[in-house]
Amino acid sequence: xxxxxxxxxxxxxxxxxxxxxxxxxxxxxxxxxxxxxxxxxxxxxxxxxxxxxxxxxxxxxxxxxxxxxxxxxxxxxxxxxxxxxxxxxxxxxxxxxxxxxxxxxxxxxxxxxxxxxxxxxxxxxxxxxxxxxxxxxxxxxxxxxxxxxxxxxxxxxxxxxxxxxxxxxxxxxxxxxxxxxxxxxxxxxxxxxxxxxxxxxxxxxxxxxxxxxxxxxxxxxxxxxxxxxxxxxxxxxxxxxxxxxxxxxxxxxxxxxxxxxxxxxxxxxxxxxxxxxxx
Amino acid sequence: xxxxxxxxxxxxxxxxxxxxxxxxxxxxxxxxxxxxxxxxxxxxxxxxxxxxxxxxxxxxxxxxxxxxxxxxxxxxxxxxxxxxxxxxxxxxxxxxxxxxxxxxxxxxxxxxxxxxxxxxxxxxxxxxxxxxxxxxxxxxxxxxxxxxxxxxxxxxxxxxxxxxxxxxxxxxxxxxxxxxxxxxxxxxxxxxxxxxxxxxxxxxxxxxxxxxxxxxxxxxxxxxxxxxxxxxxxxxxxxxxxxxxxxxxxxxxxxxxxxxxxxxxxxxxxxxxxxxxxxxxxxxxxxxxxxxxxxxxxxxxxxxxxxxxxxxxxxxxxxxxxxxxxxxxxxxxxxxxxxxxxxxxxxxxxxxxxxxxxxxxxxxxxxx
Numbered sequence: 001x002x003x004x005x006x007x008x009x010x011x012x013x014x015x016x017x018x019x020x021x022x023x024x025x026x027x028x029x030x031x032x033x034x035x036x037x038x039x040x041x042x043x044x045x046x047x048x049x050x051x052x053x054x055x056x057x058x059x060x061x062x063x064x065x066x067x068x069x070x071x072x073x074x075x076x077x078x079x080x081x082x083x084x085x086x087x088x089x090x091x092x093x094x095x096x097x098x099x100x101x102x103x104x105x106x107x108x109x110x111x112x113x114x115x116x117x118x119x120x121x122x123x124x125x126x127x128x129x130x131x132x133x134x135x136x137x138x139x140x141x142x143x144x145x146x147x148x149x150x151x152x153x154x155x156x157x158x159x160x161x162x163x164x165x166x167x168x169x170x171x172x173x174x175x176x177x178x179x180x181x182x183x184x185x186x187x188x189x190x191x192x193x194x195x196x197x198x199x200x201x202x203x204x205x206x207x208x209x210x211x212x213x214x215x216x217x218x219x220x221x222x223x224x225x226x227x228x229x230x231x232x233x234x235x236x237x238x239x240x241x242x243x244x245x246x247x248x249x250x251x252x253x254x255x256x257x258x259x260x261x262x263x264x265x266x267x268x269x270x271x272x273x274x275x276x277x278x279x
Numbered sequence: 280x281x282x283x284x285x286x287x288x289x290x291x292x293x294x295x296x297x298x299x300x301x302x303x304x305x306x307x308x309x310x311x312x313x314x315x316x317x318x319x320x321x322x323x324x325x326x327x328x329x330x331x332x333x334x335x336x337x338x339x340x341x342x343x344x345x346x347x348x349x350x351x352x353x354x355x356x357x358x359x360x361x362x363x364x365x366x367x368x369x370x371x372x373x374x375x376x377x378x379x380x381x382x383x384x385x386x387x388x389x390x391x392x393x394x395x396x397x398x399x400x401x402x403x404x405x406x407x408x409x410x411x412x413x414x415x416x417x418x419x420x421x422x423x424x425x426x427x428x429x430x431x432x433x434x435x436x437x438x439x440x441x442x443x444x445x446x447x448x449x450x451x452x453x454x455x456x457x458x459x460x461x462x463x464x465x466x467x468x469x470x471x472x473x474x475x476x477x478x479x480x481x482x483x484x485x486x487x488x489x490x491x492x493x494x495x496x497x498x499x500x501x502x503x504x505x506x507x508x509x510x511x512x513x514x515x516x517x518x519x520x521x522x523x524x525x526x527x528x529x530x531x532x533x534x535x536x537x538x539x540x541x542x543x544x545x546x547x548x549x550x551x552x553x554x555x556x557x558x559x560x561x562x563x564x565x566x567x568x569x570x571x572x573x574x575x576x577x578x579x580x581x582x583x584x585x586x587x588x589x590x591x592x593x594x595x596x597x598x599x600x601x602x603x604x605x606x607x608x609x610x611x612x613x614x615x616x617x618x619x620x621x622x623x624x625x626x627x628x629x630x631x632x633x634x635x636x637x638x639x640x641x642x643x644x645x646x647x
Contacts, residue, residue, distance in 0.1 A: 021349035021423075022381040032379035039371035040364065104364060112329055113362040113372075113419060116354075117379040119328050119345045279329045 029118055029127040037131050040104075043097070047139050050093040055147045057086030062151045066158045075155075079164045080174050080243050083151030087178060087241075090143070091185040091234075092210055094136050098189025099202035101132050106197045115279050122271050125194060129267065132190055133183050140182035148175045170243040173252065177240035180256065184237060184263050185210070191266035194274055210234050233262035280305055280458055281326060281427060286335035288321055288482075295321040296332065297482035303460045305426070308453045310473030310490070311462040314570050318482040319462045320358070323429050326460075327356050339427055351380040355420030356429040360412045360436065362419070365405025369396055369415055372404055373422065382422055390418040395444075409436030417445070427458040434468055446472045466563035476562075480570045490562055497568055499560025501534040502541045508550040515544045530554070 037043055062082050065075045075082050105111040118124050148166070155163040164171050188209060193202035214235055217225055226248040229235050237259030239245075240252045250258060281303040288296040296318040303309045313319050324330040326337050328344035339347065339354050347353050363372045373387045391397045394414040399407070404415060413436055420428055430449070434442045449472055453459045460477075463469050469476065469490075476493060478486040486493060494500065506512060509531055516523050521536040533541050538557050545552045560568075 021352035023348045024379060024381040028381050029379055032375045035371065035375040035378055036364075036367070039367050039375070042366055108364045109359050109362045110364045112358055113376055114379070115329060116327055116356055116358075117351050117376045119347070119350055278324075278331060 024118070026123060026127065029123050030130060032117070033124075033127040033131045037101070037135060042100070042104075043135075046093065046097055046100075047135075050090055050097075051139065051143050051146075053093075054086045054090040054143060055150055057089060058084060058147050059086075059150045059154055061085040062154045066155065066161050075161050078243065079155060079162050080171055081241070083148060083155070083164070084144075084174070084178060084241055086147075087182075088211075090140070091182060092207065094140070094182050094186040095189030095192075095206035095210060096203055097136065098132055098186040098191075099193035099199060099206055101128055101190055102193035103197060103199040103202050107199060111279055121274050121279075125267075125271055125274055129187060129190055132186055136186040137179055137183045141176075141179040144175050144178040144182075147178075164243070168243075170252075174241045174243055177252070177256070181237050181240055181259070184256075184259050185234070187263045188234075188266060191263065191270040194270035195266070231258055233259045280340060281429075281460060282338045282341075283322065283326070284336050284338075286322070286325055286332045286337060288318075288325060288330060288332045295482055296325065299335070299479065299482065299484055301477050301484060301487050303458055303477070304475070305458040306453060306456050307474040308449050308459045308461060308472055310469040310476040311460055311479075312464075312466070312469060312476055312566060313462075313479040313485075315464070316481075317479045317570075319479065320431055321482075322479070323356070323358060323431050323460070323462060326429060327354060327358070329358070349380065349423070351376070351382065351423030351425065353423070353425050354427045354429065355423060355425040356431075357413070357416040357420045357433055358429070358431050360409060360416055360432075361404075362416060363404045363412075366403055368401055369404050369407070369418075370400040372415070373418060376419060377422055380423055386422060386424075390421050393421060394418040410438060410441050413437055413441070413445075417448070426456070428452060428460070430459070430461045432463055433461060434463065434465065442468065466561070466566055470562040478566065478569055485569050493565050493569075494559050494562055497560040497565035499564040499568060501532050501558050502536060502538050503554060503556045503558055504531045504533060504541055504545065504552065505529065505554035506531070506545060506550045506552055508548075511550050512545055512548045515548050516541065519544055532558070 062075075062085070065082050105114055114124055115121060152163060155161055166172050166175065189202065189206045192205040192209070193199075196202045196205060214229065214232055217229055217232065220228065230248055230250055236250045236255035239249050239255035242249070242252065245251060249255065283299055283301050283303075286296050286299045287294065299318070299322060311319055311323070321330055325332050326339065326344065327350075337343065342353075344350060344354065363369075367375075370387060370391065373390065374384065376382075377384065377387050388397070388400075391400050394417050396411065396414050396418060399411060404412070407415060413433060417430070417433060420430065428449075433445050433449075437445060446468070449459050449461060453474075461469075461473065463472075473490060475489050476486065477484070478493075503526060504512070507529075509529065513523055513531070516531075516533055516536065519536060519540060521533045521541070524532045524534075526532040536544075538555055542552065542555050545555070
């Protein structure tokens with residue numbers, strides 16, 4: 001091993017040299033978080049598998065629902081819903097990705113390095129959330145269009161069923177909306193991950209919010225169930241993908257606002273806890 | 280310079296750090312010593328703001344870590360060996376941290392070369408051995424070329440060559456005028472590396488002094504006198520306050536007196552002196568003596584008496600119960616002080632006897 005000191009720049013005399021140090025700002029934190037995101041193979045693999053499964057599953061269900069002699073009425077009344085039927089899985093996958101973005105730092109010990117470099121923890125959280133949103137937003141945007149055209153192609157082979165066009169009423173909103181809802185789902189996972197700080201716990205909480213609690217609500221008497229279901233964030237948020245308004249449901253944009261408010265509250269809670277707790 | 284002021288940190292009912300105050304000065308390597316569970320790591324994490332103390336404050340060059348405008352340019356820290364994601368390549372790990380601190384990309388290559396990881400830069404950090412992990416951690420600490428360095432057990436897992444390298448690196452960094460605080464449980468390593476030591480036990484400051492002072496004032500230090508007329512000089516030595524024990528082949532081991540005093544007494548007694556040698560305790564022995572009462576995880580064999588804590592050079596508070604020896608346990612032949620020092624037992628400081636401190640006994644048990 002060579003003499004250790006050659007690459008050291010000599011005595012950096014404490015506070016005297018402080019003025020010369022470049023002061024990092026938010027863009028530096030964003031750049032760092034983007035590097036972290038793109039240099040983990042697991043991120044890319046997760047996204048690729050998610051895209052494949054969501055588009056494949058949606059196509060399969062679309063095909064099944066029109067080719068089977070016992071097909072339901074769904075394909076007639078809500079063809080866009082059938083085309084997008086694999087997205088429940090996609091939302092879960094994005095939630096899990098959101099959880100992992102935070103918890104993999106806690107489980108590996110990376111979080112110490114992160115907070116040493118950027119002791120302003122809210123800035124770290126904000127940069128992580130921003131990078132996650134852009135990545136999930138762009139990937140799901142591509143996915144939702146591919147998904148739509150694949151479904152479109154399947155339906156066009158069966159002239160007995162309506163084949164929705166992008167220009168038809170609220171169809172484009174449903175297709176574009178899938179990217180927005182997916183991004184908000186990823187942020188739910190992200191905030192829950194930051195609150196819980198454990199991968200398994202974060203994923204469990206995400207599944208509970210997305211699937212389990214809505215299922216439990218079914219046990220409530222209808223007079224209770226309807227208003228709770230109406231405002232349950234993940235239920236409300238999914239109204240953006242409905243071409244026609246559902247009974248006992250918020251409108252598309254009120255529903256999305258409801259989900260966004262829920263995400264905002266979770267993020268504030270996450271920011272508060274991460275700042276207050278020892279890392 | 281690091282200033283720790285009245286820091287207290289509790290985890291639930293357990294007080295990890297208790298009203299701790301010390302300074303770490305630039306220009307020398309400062310060793311940070313304490314038994315397992317003494318609060319070393321908690322203290323280091325407090326300095327960089329990862330842990331918030333209930334009471335007290337910590338500043339680095341006069342500013343709290345959280346408020347440093349460019350923290351990695353001011354403090355470099357190696358706190359745990361594996362503070363990275365195992366799936367990320369070493370170079371990418373450093374790049375992400377460099378970007379967060381506005382450090383140019385070429386500095387990543389520089390520090391990789393500096394720690395000898397250039398060839399492993401494309402490997403996933405999860406495939407690294409503990410020694411390579413330590414090197415990556417040191418590379419991280421050096422990224423911002425900071426004037427203050429905190430290293431928690433940096434030689435853990437390193438091979439002898441690596442240990443020598445870290446020692447030289449720390450000394451070079453200190454020689455450049457930087458503040459270097461290194462925790463370790465390897466006393467022999469600290470004796471070779473550090474100039475100054477801060478010793479804590481159960482979260483309290485036990486000693487804050489130079490290693491030389493610590494060792495010199497340790498009760499383990501004594502004087503070996505060799506004379507053919509021992510009987511003539513023994514009463515005089517005892518009268519002067521020395522404690523005398525027979526050494527090997529007729530030598531006398533005197534504790535409690537300086538060589539000068541022993542020489543004067545021999546002269547007054549008009550006995551010929553063949554040898555008059557100061558035997559310094561090793562840092563390890565001095566440390567064991569200091570922390571006897573403060574060990575968090577103590578085996579029963581090491582609970583025996585130790586001679587007075589009285590002569591400590593500490594500028595800080597001393598444990599009040601030092602020197603109280605439960606008489607019934609005196610003379611327990613505990614072979615190893617079972618305080619969880621797996622590797623530090625063998626090597627004493629250079630020039631000092633290297634046998635382990637025979638806890639529970641009053642004096643040396645073997646030839647020096």
